[in-house]
Amino acid sequence: MNEVMEKIERYQVPKKENLWQKTANLRTSILYLSPAIVLFSVFVFYPMFKTVYLSFFLTDARGNAALFVGLENYLYLFDSTSFKKSMKATWLFALYTVPSIVLISFFLALLANEKLRGIGFFRTIFTSTMGMSVAASAVIWLFLFHPTVGVLNTLLGYLGIRPIPWLLDSKWALVSIAITTIWMNIGFSFLIILGGLQNISQDLYESARIDGAGYFYQLFRITIPLLSPTLFFILIITFINSFQSFGQVDILTKGGPAEATNLIVYAIYQDAFINYQFGTASARAVILFFMVLGLTLLQFKFLEKKVHYQ
Amino acid sequence: MNWKKVALALLLVLVVMTVAACSKETQESPAQTEPKPAPVNEVVEIEFWHAMGGSLGEELNILVDDYNKSQDKVKVTAHYQGSYEELLTKFRTVGGTKNAPAVVQVFEVGTKYMIESGHITPVQDWVDRDNYDLSQLEENILSYYTVDGKLYSMPFNSSTPALFYNKDAFREVGLDPDNPPQTFNEITTIAALLTTSDRYGFSTIGHGWFFEQLLATQGANYVNENNGRTGDATEVLFNGPEGLKIFEWINDMHLAGTYGYFGRSWDDARAAFQAGQVAMYMDSSAATKALVENAPFDVGVTFIPYADDTERHGVIIGGASLWMANGISEAEQAAAWDFMKYLQTPSVQAKWHVNTGYFAINPQAYDDPLVQQEHEKYPQLRVPIDQLQATKKSTATQGALMTVFPEARQYVVTAFENMYQGMDPKAALNEAAELTNRALDIYHRTK
Numbered sequence: 001m002n003e004v005m006e007k008i009e010r011y012q013v014p015k016k017e018n019l020w021q022k023t024a025n026l027r028t029s030i031l032y033l034s035p036a037i038v039l040f041s042v043f044v045f046y047p048m049f050k051t052v053y054l055s056f057f058l059t060d061a062r063g064n065a066a067l068f069v070g071l072e073n074y075l076y077l078f079d080s081t082s083f084k085k086s087m088k089a090t091w092l093f094a095l096y097t098v099p100s101i102v103l104i105s106f107f108l109a110l111l112a113n114e115k116l117r118g119i120g121f122f123r124t125i126f127t128s129t130m131g132m133s134v135a136a137s138a139v140i141w142l143f144l145f146h147p148t149v150g151v152l153n154t155l156l157g158y159l160g161i162r163p164i165p166w167l168l169d170s171k172w173a174l175v176s177i178a179i180t181t182i183w184m185n186i187g188f189s190f191l192i193i194l195g196g197l198q199n200i201s202q203d204l205y206e207s208a209r210i211d212g213a214g215y216f217y218q219l220f221r222i223t224i225p226l227l228s229p230t231l232f233f234i235l236i237i238t239f240i241n242s243f244q245s246f247g248q249v250d251i252l253t254k255g256g257p258a259e260a261t262n263l264i265v266y267a268i269y270q271d272a273f274i275n276y277q278f279g280t281a282s283a284r285a286v287i288l289f290f291m292v293l294g295l296t297l298l299q300f301k302f303l304e305k306k307v308h309y310q
Numbered sequence: 311m312n313w314k315k316v317a318l319a320l321l322l323v324l325v326v327m328t329v330a331a332c333s334k335e336t337q338e339s340p341a342q343t344e345p346k347p348a349p350v351n352e353v354v355e356i357e358f359w360h361a362m363g364g365s366l367g368e369e370l371n372i373l374v375d376d377y378n379k380s381q382d383k384v385k386v387t388a389h390y391q392g393s394y395e396e397l398l399t400k401f402r403t404v405g406g407t408k409n410a411p412a413v414v415q416v417f418e419v420g421t422k423y424m425i426e427s428g429h430i431t432p433v434q435d436w437v438d439r440d441n442y443d444l445s446q447l448e449e450n451i452l453s454y455y456t457v458d459g460k461l462y463s464m465p466f467n468s469s470t471p472a473l474f475y476n477k478d479a480f481r482e483v484g485l486d487p488d489n490p491p492q493t494f495n496e497i498t499t500i501a502a503l504l505t506t507s508d509r510y511g512f513s514t515i516g517h518g519w520f521f522e523q524l525l526a527t528q529g530a531n532y533v534n535e536n537n538g539r540t541g542d543a544t545e546v547l548f549n550g551p552e553g554l555k556i557f558e559w560i561n562d563m564h565l566a567g568t569y570g571y572f573g574r575s576w577d578d579a580r581a582a583f584q585a586g587q588v589a590m591y592m593d594s595s596a597a598t599k600a601l602v603e604n605a606p607f608d609v610g611v612t613f614i615p616y617a618d619d620t621e622r623h624g625v626i627i628g629g630a631s632l633w634m635a636n637g638i639s640e641a642e643q644a645a646a647w648d649f650m651k652y653l654q655t656p657s658v659q660a661k662w663h664v665n666t667g668y669f670a671i672n673p674q675a676y677d678d679p680l681v682q683q684e685h686e687k688y689p690q691l692r693v694p695i696d697q698l699q700a701t702k703k704s705t706a707t708q709g710a711l712m713t714v715f716p717e718a719r720q721y722v723v724t725a726f727e728n729m730y731q732g733m734d735p736k737a738a739l740n741e742a743a744e745l746t747n748r749a750l751d752i753y754h755r756t757k
Contacts, residue, residue, distance in 0.1 A: 058756045063402065066756035082724075082745075147572055148581040168573050170731050256516065256574055258727035273399055275717040277752065 055282035073283035096178035105189035130187030134247030170260035196230030356412035405429030419715035463631035477608035510570030518719030538711035549743035557735035595694030624701025
């Protein structure tokens with residue numbers, strides 16, 4: 001018996017480890033993570049904490065934190081009509097764009113997933129908006145919406161419809177920006193959804209056909225469940241994108257008319273870089289952060305249950 | 311697939327030829343244009359930041375090149391930094407350091423900010439040192455940039471608003487094209503006559519500048535403390551009876567369907583005017599030449615309208631001026647001063663005025679044959695000059711000074727747009743005043 005214990009002790013890894021040995025794994029992992037940690041700290045975490053810090057201050061004309069005011073910036077925002085308008089516009093904008101982008105790109109992806117002659121051409125066309133910068137696309141739409149030489153109003157004129165004040169009326173401006181955004185984002189969503197569709201095994205459709213399942217039965221029982229991880233991803237990304245839309249607003253309306261398109265990110269930009277009120281701008285940014293965070297958490301909580309992971 | 315190879319070969323040849331052609335060009339041109347040997351160690355190199363895009367930027371680069379060629383002591387490098395706002399944001403990060411540009415162009419409403427920034431040397435210091443004769447420059451322009459008797463920056467590109475109208479449309483409805491409307495009421499009456507199913511009688515660009523001008527021409531101050539000229543403004547005055555008169559005047563026309571709004575973009579309003587969709591509108595005098603040249607009809611230019619129950623006080627100078635940074639060496643400041651002086655010479659001003667439509671800061675430029683010729687060809691160019699010279703000097707027409715000006719402008723434009731959407735003129739104007747007062751309040755608390 002003693003012999004056995006001796007042997008065990010001899011071959012056993014010594015139980016007493018010092019701190020250096022204990023943290024070996026941690027140190028290795030930090031070494032591997034360090035490039036990411038450094039980059040994130042410099043470009044994400046530091047600005048984030050600075051933003052939270054600034055949101056409790058009023059800044060002087062040079063943008064330095066000058067006076068600690070506690071929650072005044074937040075209280076002011078929650079009380080201001082312009083902030084309420086901006087919130088309403090942001091939510092309406094998400095409502096206009098997110099479902100449309102997901103549905104339209106899903107529809108286009110279904111079409112482009114059919115095996116037909118020359119389908120490659122259509123796939124290229126449908127993804128083409130992805131290759132355009134926000135600025136370039138917004139300028140194209142600026143000319144389409146132009147009050148004097150705009151193509152859209154000219155076409156409406158041929159049909160005998162009075163010109164629509166696309167970017168000049170507060171009721172139309174948000175719709176116009178939403179149309180631009182939908183057009184811009186379809187390319188990316190289309191590509192991702194098409195990729196998801198092509199990942200679905202053909203065997204499933206074959207056996208379904210043998211069992212006599214029709215097109216729509218296949219669509220709802222095979223395609224959508226198997227595509228749900230992709231759709232979920234696209235939904236979250238589109239939501240976040242819509243909350244962060246900036247370029248098209250800056251180029252098309254500059255937040256006007258009558259603040260109808262003053263989406264929250266644009267309001268932040270105006271506060272910070274035109275008015276030099278970094279305090280209120282930071283408070284807006286913090287509110288935006290919690291909105292996006294909350295929304296993403298909610299989506300994970302409620303929608304993820306319906307997502308079918310293989 | 312032989313043709314693919316052929317195509318590739320052709321493409322390669324093309325690329326090689328282009329590259330060769332380009333490098334040849336760059337090799338040859340300096341040899342042709344710069345034969346003079348410059349004393350390298352004595353040249354002071356300075357940077358000049360500006361916000362002149364497009365054709366204005368090209369004109370400015372020509373002036374800078376001319377200056378560099380005219381002497382061999384100073385080399386100015388011009389850098390385009392985007393819009394006035396973007397430029398100011400960039401300057402904030404380097405202001406007061408050695409990396410600051412020696413000369414920086416700042417828009418008129420940034421004047422107060424620049425004075426308080428502590429990153430600049432008042433131009434007056436160099437005027438005194440050099441015994442420079444300021445009386446040769448246009449007094450009405452200098453007065454905007456003079457604070458407490460000190461000239462802080464050198465005026466450079468200055469403009470005022472003017473009323474532009476379509477003479478052909480005037481003839482069409484039987485109005486005298488040489489007798490344009492001068493007062494608010496005359497505009498209202500004539501706008502109604504000029505309005506048809508596809509044309510509005512009157513319009514303004516969605517920019518706070520025009521409201522400031524219409525207020526100034528009534529002799530009213532924008533903010534208290536004598537328009538911020540004798541102390542720090544603490545409260546706005548633009549929502550007084552004069553301001554309300556402007557809002558109600560435009561609202562009446564808007565409700566009557568004779569006023570058209572084409573948004574905040576200057577170009578959209580210009581396009582609408584040139585397309586005949588609006589018969590009269592207010593724009594910057596810097597647009598005069600382009601409008602007269604491009605419009606397919608006869609363009610008339612006149613003074614901006616004034617309220618019927620007051621006399622005409624005139625206009626505030628707009629545009630931008632050149633500031634001298636203070637973190638740099640004295641030699642660089644001297645170079646910057648030399649460059650500023652060069653820009654004010656009559657011949658340079660004549661060229662700048664004729665090619666852009668901005669005022670000549672040095673009125674002697676108007677006697678230059680180049681200008682005389684151009685004024686004969688485009689008599690409309692004279693109108694803004696007459697309007698500026700007829701301006702009565704007061705704190706109202708000198709223009710307001712406050713740090714939060716860019717913010718105030720936004721609130722005023724939003725107030726106009728709220729009114730077009732049906733808000734009561736008085737409520738809209740008061741909202742803008744309240745928001746601007748809050749901005750002023752924050753400025754005072756953080757000073």
